[in-house]
Amino acid sequence: MKRKVRPGLALLGVALFLTACARPAYPVVRLQVSPQPPLISISPQNQATLRIAIAAILSPRTTYHVYENLAAYLEKRLGEPVEVTQRATYAETNELIRTRQVDLGFVCTGAYIQGRQEFGMELLAVPEINGERTYRSYIIVPADSPARRWEDLRGKVFAFTDPLSLSGYLSPLYLLRSAGETPDRFFARTLFTYSHENSIRAVGERWVDGAAVDSLVYEAMAQENPFYREHIRILWQSTPYGAPPVVVHPDLDPARKAQLQQVLLEMDRDPEGRATLALLGVNRFVLPDDRLYDSAREVVLAVGGKP
Secondary structure, eight states: OOOEEEOOOOSSOSSOOOGGGOOOOOOBOOOOOSOOOOEEEOOOTTSOOEEEEEOTTSOHHHHHHHHHHHHHHHHHHHTSOEEEEEOSSHHHHHHHHHTTSOSEEEOOHHHHHHHHHHHOOEEEEEEEBTTBSEEOEEEEEETTOSOOSGGGGTTSEEEEOOTTOIIIIIHHHHHHHHTTOOHHHHOSEEEEOSOHHHHHHHHHTTSSSEEEEEHHHHHHHHHHOHHHHHHEEEEEEOOOEEOOOEEEOTTSOHHHHHHHHHHHHTGGGSHHHHHHHHHHTOSEEEOOOGGGGHHHHHHHHHTTSOO
């Protein structure tokens, strides 16, 4: 089977922000200046293709290496080509799913809540990571920061991840609003990094005084690289939220939906699937339960009805 590699979109770029998100246009920090690697595109002209969208939870370079293996695994199991696409924002990824330009999406929790509200985005599978199906929002600071409570970050420079990110924006926004504050009033300056990985680097390298990040990404990076364990401290953590899910459009053919779900749920039953899951940092995929996302819905509703 012939493989064509297509350049992926850069995760960090011009400081523009989709107006559909209805959020202030905070500046974007560019932490990666080297060329980004391509994402996978395996699409012969005469054959149906499984199209997958990946939310920019990680940087493009990391995403490429992780999902290249998943694409190869799915291609082998399904017997058809696979195309993986990443967009610069969570909103753009949702749009690919809404308009059915892709068949399958790996999205963040906040983006799922919005997609569910807007067009009935449907859960297909939920990852189980370290035996858990939940994660948290962390507020992190440099290890030597004088801050001992999140309130001590008043007047500081703070990094958010993405306007639709539950852990990287909506959860800390909920925290601020619960205290009668807004980001503009509370912080001296805020910015979006559009990647939890980049937000963690921004804190570790002291680009910013603090950041809100996905606990799963932080714990994985801290385990892999002692630098982050030594130079970053967790200042605050949220209540548990449902883990970032795998989703589909509600009108996807039921037989196709069942086929894709079965492949994901059975990945942990064969050596190649387990190896691919290990690269994703996932123990296994399990059947979804929408009630797992009730705590996330509470946050989203509290900050304005939808992200």
